[in-house]
Amino acid sequence: MLQRMTTQFDFQAEALQLRAERQRLIASNIANADTPGYQARDFDFAQALRDATQQLRSPGSGGADVLGSPIARGVGAGGTAAPRLSYALAAQPSLDRNTVDMDRERASFADNALRYEASLRFLNGSLRTLTEAMRNHNGS
Secondary structure (H helix, E strand, C coil), X not given: CXXXXXXXXXXXXXXXXXXXXXXHHHHHHHHCCCCCCCCCEECCHHHHHHHXXXXXXXXXXXXXXXXXXXXXXXXXXXXXXXXXXXXXXXXXXXXXXXXXXXXXXXXXXXXHHHHHHHHHHHHXXXXXXXXXXXXXXXXX
């Protein structure tokens, strides 16, 4: 039972860290919207989460550092490797070779923020339920 709860919390912690890293990456893209030659970056969240949960199941497996973030340095709950970054394709070519599409980045930023908040609320609710169950068990 305890192992199952720990696994659930580890999963949620990994999801939150990946969401935070993606938010940082999208914010970096937005900040460099006017930088000539800047190539927008992103990663496949679902694949990164699968990779992170695979590493949770098999501790001690290392991964290549892809980002300069805390995740890349293995500070995550499971010491996960960083997600694999990819370059965003330009929806419309620009003369300065900048591939940041502000509409896409704003939509991604809002979507990721909403999903981060949902993950946080789910984790908070799980912890509140667990705390209530322990309180009721001790009070009986």
